[in-house]
Structure formats: structure tokens, C-alpha cells
Amino acid sequence: MFRKVLVANRGEIALRIIAACKELGIATVAVHSTVDRDALHVEAADESVCIGPAAPSASYLNITSLVAAAEITGADAVHPGYGFLAENAHFAEILEEVGLTWIGPPPEAIRRMGDKSTAKDTAKRAGVPTIPGSPGPVGSTEEALKLAERIGYPVLLKAVAGGGGRGMRVARNGKELAAAFELATVEAERAFSNGSLYLEKYLAEPRHVEVQVFGDRLGKIVHLGERECSLQRRHQKVFEESPSPAVSPELRERMGAAAIAAARAVDYVGAGTVEFLLDQDGSFYFMEMNTRIQVEHPVTEMVTGFDLVKEQIRVAAGEPLSFPRVGGATDEFRPRGHAIEFRINAEDPEKFTPSPGTITTLHVPGGPGVRVDTAAYIGWRIPPHYDSLLAKLIVHGQTREEALARGRRALELFVVEGVRTTIPLHLRLLDAPDVRHGRFSTKWLERWLSGETPAA
């Protein structure tokens, strides 16, 4: 096992990693930028090194400084957390070159899953369902109609050169497709000087359901069930839960097996997440794989009782997976109760503008089934240079109903003053019948925020 781990991150995840190291009897080194000098992760670690000025590129993303910090403190491994350098294969390789252990998956796995089209190809070849569509540009209306007939309507046309939703058109039948193909070609030509179009199956109301996988260096890969993360705003997850209200035990086993297959295709080691789009008819399609610990890992910890961050460290040290009774080739995964994570950001709960400032009052809720992961403290000045995640409130109950009720009372007893937070947003969300009944897709939250009648 490692003697000393350098935590190449900040905020709540740095504190989380330090907690895991402490439980394993490993010394810790915190790194920080000049504005994070008084941050809690610095205080909690055994040692700390200032690695640069506030700008992330000059500090938390500064590979030279991080490696030097590990060298001067005699650390023997580095945990990257999430964000920053967590999915940087180059950083992983440099660490291994200088003799430090990277607490993460093999660089090659990061690279193959980091590139969208390589990832999709890899998944496809591993037998994992991906969204059906044209392998390349569609040449003509006839070709498009033939393909659409095969994969089924509705279908989506999108510009090969496009992005951000521009040049995209949905067609519900052949007639619409024929008309749309011509229009979209012209639009794409005008917008991108390239009229080529892809065609793929269109999911009207997909859910974002992701599966937690874990592999060890001995080649064992298991899954720990799914997380439902459909409630998103601008692709930022707001509210995550496990299990998903839309996943049956039978579907869980199929999604789990697919996730394991994707991970196995890149010889995965450590904690990873395979993200799927789940259609209303129960079909699911590979979206991407995140080769790191996720912000929302605590919901899986709550329904399994496992410590995923400690397991990352153990696995990186070469130990076999320690999980008893998990999802895999021979075991069926059974979540224990229901967990929900509420991301509490330091931002306006209606306009979502960041609200940096100094925390003047803070009271975190306690009691049964409540967990709070935060690096906040009274007097802490939230620097404006980093993300606005202030705290993660995770609740666990025997049933989804109990977890929802517990979430409400914990949010009501959660006091933060000095900055605006998204606590009021979560309380409003808990009032929404669709949330109470688990009826939502990835499109629900933005529709609801814009005041449209919520219809899942």
C-alpha cells in the first residue's frame, strides 16, 4: 500500500480523497493555488504545497508543478479526483515515468474512451448497443429513406460539420425526411460550407442512466448498478439517484453486462462510469465512458455500503476488488434502499449566475440517512476561479419515498448564508409531481425551468 498520496485537486473531492487515505493509514499531501491557501483540504491534509496562482491552467492543471510537488514531498501516488487532470492520459503517463503511481485507469483506456468516435466504435465492437445511424455521411434522399426504414422513425439529421444543435432536424416519417433532407443540406451548406449530413435514430425523451463499473489489476470487472442523472441543466447534472425509477432488475442486469463489456474492451482498471441513453421503450445506447470517479459517486456508495474512493486506492496498489456480492458475470446486483444526491451550488437558484462570496452562516443537516460532502466552512471566501459546487447533500432511505422525504427535511434544515445557493431550487423540484413520480427525461428540467407545463 502507498505511504503518501498527493491529492491533485481541491474542494470537496480533495477532502473526500484525504478522508479515504486517512482511513487506509496513508499520509496525504494537499496542493493548492494561492487563493486556496485557507481551503479546508489544505488544513485536512498532513502536508500542503502551493502550486501556482489562481488560474487553473497555472496551478491545478500545471503538470510540472504537480509532479514537482509530489517529488519534493516524497509522495508515491497521485489521486486526480474529478475534473482538472482526472482524464488526462498524458499526466498519467508522466507520473508513471517518474515512478509515481497514478490512481486511475491505464492511460490507454483513458485515451480510447476520451475520443468520442473511438469510444463509440470500441463499444460497438464489444457488442454494446450504440445509437443506430449512418456510419458516415448520407449521400442522397433515397439513401436516407432506406436507412430510416431500417432503424425506424423518428430519425435525426445532423450536419457532419455542425455542432451545438445547429443544422439538426427531426423527421417522423418518410415524407418529413425527404423534405428535411433537402432543407438540412442547404442549411448545413450555408452554415458550415459543408452540406454533408449524418442520419441517426432520434430519441424523443431519453433518460441519462449511467452504470458504475470497477475493475482490478487481476482482470476482474464488476458493476455496482446504475445512477439516474436525467435532471440536467445545460448538461450539468443537478439531482442524481440510484436506483433509477425507470430500471427494472432485469434491465439493470442487461445494462450492467453492457457496461462491463465496454470496460473490458479497454482492459479497464479502477472506477469508471458507462453512460447510456435509455429510451422510453427500454432500449439503451452507449453514450460515453467517464474514466474517473464521478461527482455523484456517493449515491452508489449509499446503496452499496462500499467506499469507492478507498477501493480506487486499493486497486491502484494492486489489490483485488474487495466488494462482496456485486453485479458481474455470476452475481446479480441488488441496490440497498434508495439514495439521492442534491448538488448545492453557490449560484442564484433561478438565474444560475454564480454567487461567489464569503460564507457567513453554515449549518449542515444530520440525523439518519443524511450525508454531506463539502469543503465549506464559516468564514470561507469562495474563490470565483473554480466551479460553484458548494456541497453535495446525499440522502438514503429504505424506499424512494423515504429518500425524497428525507431530502426535503435535510434541505429545510440546511442553512447557508453569505452566498446564494440552489437549495431553493431543490425544494421546488421536490414539489414537482413528475419528480415525485420519477417521470422525467434529460429534457424535463430545462422545460420545467422555462415554465412549460412539465410533461415527461
Added chain:
Amino acid sequence: MFRKVLVANRGEIALRIIAACKELGIATVAVHSTVDRDALHVEAADESVCIGPAAPSASYLNITSLVAAAEITGADAVHPGYGFLAENAHFAEILEEVGLTWIGPPPEAIRRMGDKSTAKDTAKRAGVPTIPGSPGPVGSTEEALKLAERIGYPVLLKAVAGGGGRGMRVARNGKELAAAFELATVEAERAFSNGSLYLEKYLAEPRHVEVQVFGDRLGKIVHLGERECSLQRRHQKVFEESPSPAVSPELRERMGAAAIAAARAVDYVGAGTVEFLLDQDGSFYFMEMNTRIQVEHPVTEMVTGFDLVKEQIRVAAGEPLSFPRVGGATDEFRPRGHAIEFRINAEDPEKFTPSPGTITTLHVPGGPGVRVDTAAYIGWRIPPHYDSLLAKLIVHGQTREEALARGRRALELFVVEGVRTTIPLHLRLLDAPDVRHGRFSTKWLERWLSGETPAA
């Protein structure tokens, strides 16, 4: 279900009850003395009533004020918490007379278990083992020797009129007993003007192991396993855990069945605890039954996933027990992992003198498997009129080892300034090999504190 519950208590347990009510959608009324005006339970409740001055006898023990407070606020039930009026059968009866529901066991059960000798007789008649001894005073040395022969050495002689350890003598064999009988008679005569002596089996190194029971109004009674509470100082529990390191599954079932039998003997309803002394040879003896929720109930919540306070309220409202798979006539109880509670008191960690004052800094630990129940906040002035419990830190792990490691890191990251606390005591305790190995009796902690080589 109730519409509004008055919480006849203060501090963390009042907050705990308010949380349970919130989860059940029940409105709450807090009561407080004049010095508790700024207490957190007052802020957390929907309404509050000042019921008297600081002295508990004039406020939290003032039945008239409590009933009037329930009447003027329109509450329909009262939860007494622990301490104060929690085991006051008279209060329970008055509430029922004025049409309020008492969230606790039937007054008759409280009364029968409240009187030590009635409780012991009740248990004995229910077939629950009690410490063998003379039914009344022992008349002569010969009678003492004959009785000792039957129950086995060592035996304890104690003055009928005595108390607090005075006039007690241990005899390991017949010779010692004959000598001790004469001496103890003379001592008791001198000290209490009454030379009569009881004789009972002496437990050299007993453990305090208690079983959580729960009954509903339909007559079902179950047990939820045991709590090990041997680490005590002056009969105050300091550190509690579940399961007990000394209890095997087979012993758990026998103790559970005995606890259920004791509860059944008084037609028990609600949450109760049957305390046993567990001898080194695996024999156990009924000590007493606590007819309320206990301070240490969270360790049972952590290893069961159940919410005992919500269950108290449900059962008081006439609902059947909601627990799935618990210990009882047909089910075997299996704890899920291991939980430990550290009582953090506002007192000197070495001299145990109370340390009231104002909390200037407070940071509670988070992360996986950590729960903190507290009514403390920064700026809170701890009133000197009540007990010194500042917070309960409860940790849960898959194994006892993980729970211990988690306890250590949580204690290290738990910051309280402004008052002295017992956090350093707990950190020292975690260093003691006997604590790490679970080798201790009720006598261990005082011996260890006095500097004697710990020998369990």
C-alpha cells in the same frame, strides 16, 4: 397519523424528533426554557413555546406547562425524547386523559419496568435469566455457604440497607465467604444500623450489552440486535457499538429472544431497550429495561437502515411495525456492517469537568459512513443547566475495522472551538489495543483512565 407533535425535550434529540416528524409530514412544536430561546430545535420546529425558566424542574419537567403548550398550539401528540419526562408514567397518563397521544409505551409498562425489583421479578417470571442470589436477606454464614455452593463462586455480599458500593465484599471460595460474612455484617451494622446482607453471583468482568426491542399495538414484538455499551465512566456511556464484539449470532438470537420475552411480559409497545450483563462465559443476566428511545439508538439505525424515531411515531399512531426482516420468533436478525457512536461532551477530556461556553468554531465531518447528530452551531452558548452532550458522532463501516478507521478520521476532522470536548479522549481510546480488539468490560474504562495497565 398525527397532524402536529409537541416535542417535550431539547438538544439533539429534539432536533432528531423534529426531523422524523418532517419526514412524516407532521407539523412540530418545540418547547424551550428561557435560556434555550436561541436553541436550534426552536428554530427547526414550525412553532415554539417558552415553558419556563432555566431550571429543568420549572420548564422541561413542568407537566402543567407542557400540557398547556400542547393545548394552546393544538398538538395532538407528545414525544418525550430521552431523559426529562420520558419514563414518567404519570405524564403519559395525564396526556391521555386530556386527549393527547403519548408517543411511548403504555404507562403500566413504564411503571413495572421503572421499579427495579418489580422489573427483575417480571423478567424472572418471563423466563429471562437474572443474576442468581438470595431472594431476601441471608440469615447466617451456613445459609450463605449453602447458597454460594449452589450458584457458584465468586459471590458478592451486599448490605440490604447499603448503596453506592459500600458494605460490599467479594468471596472467591467458602473460606473467604465465611470470613467476609462476619466482617460485612459488622460493617453494615455500623454503617447503616442494619447488618442484613444479600448474597448474589459476582461477575468479575461483565459487559453491558443491551438489546433493542420494538413492539406495536397489534402485539408484535421484535428485536433489532444488540448494542455493546461497556465503555462507561460513572455509569455514563461513552462509546457504543453494534454488533457487540462479544456476541455470536447464536448468542444474539438467545439474547434477542430473552429481550422479547421481557418486553412481552409487560405488553410492550414502541421502542425499548433490555439491558443485560454479559459474563465472560457467555451467560447473560437481565439488568433493567429502558422504556424510551436511547441516546445510542443511531448505532442500531446504522446497522439496520431503519428510522427508529419515525417508527415510534407510526406505532403510537396505531400502525403495525414496518420493519422488514428483523429478529423475532421466525426471523434471524443480521446486522449490516458495524456502527460505533462516540459521545462528544462539552467537558474536559481528562478531568471530565463540564465546559459550558460559546462555540466559536464548528466543523462537522462528512463523507461516507459518517453521521453527526447535534444541536450545536457557531455562536451557540451552551447553557450550564443541562447535560453536556454536544454531539453524537456515529460511523458505519462494512467491518469493525473499517468503522474504527472511519471513526478516527472523522474525529480528526471534527473541529469544535470555544469549549473543551471529549474528542481527544476518543482519539486516545482508539489507540488502546483493548479497544481495537474489543476486549473490555464495564470496568475497563475507569481502570484505563486511572492509568492502570488495561487488562480486559
Added chain:
Amino acid sequence: MNVKEIRELADLVARRGLASLEVEEGGFRLRIEGPRPAVREAAPVPVSAYPAVPVSWEEKAPRIEAPAPAPPAAAPEVDSGVHVVTSPIVGTFYRAPNPEAEPFVKVGDTVEKGATLCIIEAMKLMNEIEADVAGTVVEAFPKNGQPVEFGEKLFGIRPA
């Protein structure tokens, strides 16, 4: 806004003891926080919302000595010359012995020490509250039928 104007506003904040002042206009924003407080201000106590409760009027009520306990720290002063009678118990406040009767006392009345000022009902018992000083009633705080807490102000009496 220039520095002189800002100074004027800052002085205003300091002198008036304001918690903060914030101005925003176009791209301009000014925020001034008042003098630092001693430590953390006491958490605000939520105002209790009492529902009215039905009351059974009884013939004869027990008398409670008006103990006029030391008013709790939180009870605001009325006027240094006025003695405040606070409630020694929790219950429902009545100004008259029964719904048809005249109030025991009205503002302006002169009362002797020991005179009944009101009744507070708790657990169906009617507790008479007596004046603990002689003087003139200058204020009557709760309304008839209103619930009162321990230590709540009942009457202001200017001692004779």
C-alpha cells in the same frame, strides 16, 4: 458616483448602524456593510403562530400568586418607569372571569397590589394572575383568548 459621495454613504451606514447598503445602477454597483457585529448575532426565533383553542369557562378558579418572575432577558423594555407583569405560566389569556363579564382591569384603571389582573387557563384550570405592585395600568399586551408563553408580557403598571 465619486469618492466623496461614497464616503457620505459609508458615513451614513456607520452612523445609522445599518447592516448594509447596496446601490446598483447600470454598470455601477456599490455595496457597504455596516460596522462588524460583536460575534454571531443570535439566531432569530421564529414567531409562533398559535391557533385559537376552545375554552370551557369554569365557575371557580384557583388563585396563583402573581410571582412576577424576573422578566426573561429577551423581554424588551417598555419604559423605565413602568413595571411589566409577565406570565408565570403557559396557557390561554382571558381578561374577564367569563365571556359576558367586564374585564378585570382596563388601561387607566388603578389597581391595588394583589388585585386580579386576568386569568390564564392551563390544563382546564383558571389561574388568576394578581398584580404584584399597586399602580395604574398603562398597557395591556395580549388580546382576550390569546395563548401566552412563559415570560410573555401581560400588563404594564406604573407604580403608584
Added chain:
Amino acid sequence: MNVKEIRELADLVARRGLASLEVEEGGFRLRIEGPRPAVREAAPVPVSAYPAVPVSWEEKAPRIEAPAPAPPAAAPEVDSGVHVVTSPIVGTFYRAPNPEAEPFVKVGDTVEKGATLCIIEAMKLMNEIEADVAGTVVEAFPKNGQPVEFGEKLFGIRPA
């Protein structure tokens, strides 16, 4: 707003005991927080205990422009007349190009702008740190072979 005006506002905040003052105008933003309260002391930063690390001396090292970044707010002042060169990188500090050589500079030496003051090794690269002012070296902070953080004080130079 110029420095004089800002100073005026800062004095104002200090004199009036304000908690803070914030001005925002166009791209300009000023925030002044009043004198630190006695209340919560800044959390103590644990002192880092660095172990010595073995070093491989190399022939040729890259030169880093001595950027002398704005010293971080927390860097304590030495003497108002002395310019402090802080470390632009994390690494191990060396006063000489190799273990047998003389130090680049000693206290009392006069240095030109651009003169090499020391080497900081990071990732096996020897980074030369240059003087960003000409003057007299009046203080040398780290010991030879000592690890340094970003922003750590290296030398004090009294400008010529």
C-alpha cells in the same frame, strides 16, 4: 478610480469599522473588507515537512524568465525598501550550479537585472531563476537543497 481614491475609501472602511465596501463600475470592481475581526482566527495552515530528495545534477539547464509574479497576498512583507524575488515554480532550491561550485549569489553581492540567482529543480529539470531588478542581495531565504512552493520567498534585493 485612482490609488489615492482607493486609499481614501480604505481609510474610510477602517475608521468607520465597516465590514466591507464594494464598488463595481464597468469593468472595474473594488472590494474592501474591514480590519479582521478577533472572532475566528484564520485556520492554521499545517507546516509542510519536506523530506530531502535526491537530485541529479545536469550539465545544461533551461532558463526560466524570472517572472517575479505579484507576490501572493499572504507573503509577509520584509521591509518596504526591499524587493522580494519569489519562486515561480515548485521544486528544490539550489544556490549553486553544482555541489562543488560557489553559490550564484551571496548576501551582500550586487546583482544586475537578469543575473542568475539560483536553480530550482522540478521534474529533473534545472530552472535558473534570474534577478528581475538590479541591486544588492540583502537576504537569502531558503537553504540549499530545500523544497520551495510556488510564491515562496527566495531572495531579498535592495534595488540599486
